[in-house]
Amino acid sequence: MAPLIGEDGGDHSAEGHRVFLDSMLQRDYGKSLYDCFFILGDNCAFNKRLATIAHLPLIGCASRWLNIAVQAYLQFYKDELDTIQNLMRKLRTLNHAAKLRHAMVDRYFCLAGFIEADDEELCELMASPRSVKRLRSLPSDLKRIESVSKSLQCETTTILDVRLWFDGLIEVEPSFAEYLAPRARIVHSPDFESGCTKVLEGEGAKLTRAESAALEPFAIEHSESESDSESGSFVAQLRRKCRRVQKPQEYGLLSLIPPTSNMVERFFSLARVTFGHERHSLSPYTLEMVLFLRVNKKYWDVRTVEQCTQVTDCSFWLPSMDLMVVLSGNDDIVKLERTD
Incomplete structure (x- = not known):
């Protein structure tokens, strides 16, 4: 973490952050912005602009994409969910916490058989048979989404894993394609992400020209000495040259690219707790060291x-x-x- 301490904080534009990142990398790490291969973050307009002016691919947070897709998906059940929520509030059996929608639907089907049908006050809040029929499939869909969401929290998850999981969700619910498809409008650098997926899947030979150009910083160059290239007969030299041409380009470090920014978000949560509850007049330098040791x-x-x-x-x-x-x-x- 390199907070902007003792700097002019007036310019919060994408260009201002680009200048800060470049100066900070040179000052603290002896690097430049040209040494960066990609930017990872939310696909908001600011991050898109920063990636564009820095000439870097932007890897959108997969967890954020999934969250947006789920919110859009639940809009199809808005009326039914609102009806059940009003009923559950009346019964006072639901603790409003995380996973509200998922827990509410499961809880409703557990209690539906015990609700008295002749209760006039509750009958007005009961869901119609049509609404109940629509909601029957919702818990299973939410369980699939929850499974993918939890798997995205794993630090060993790769871009290929995310693509396989998202394709599985799209197969079950085609409406997810608007946000989870490989070339959805929300994706800033589709050639880079699709190229990473193909290479990690062992299909590097199928890269398009645009995908190869996006992955060029990760290309592995195999040097061959002049003596090796000239050794052997003329036919052997031609065979070696043919093998080099036919062999697909290799790329490194792609399996280490995180597909989500969850790690950074957890770090900021830790920083907020440390700064808010445990600061006790700590200097910014000491606070940064404490966070460094904790992480x-x-x-x-x-x-x-x-x-x-x-x-x-x-x-x-x-x-x-x-x-x-x-x-x-x-x-x-x-x-x-x-x-x-």
């Missing part, structure tokens, strides 16, 4: 803390992150040094 807690344990408290000055290396953490016991200073 990367899998790289250190109690033995590391004990080692740091037993000596005045301590440093330890995080090999997985290629990072050196230096702790000074005299003035409670935490320094992070990137190793070369």
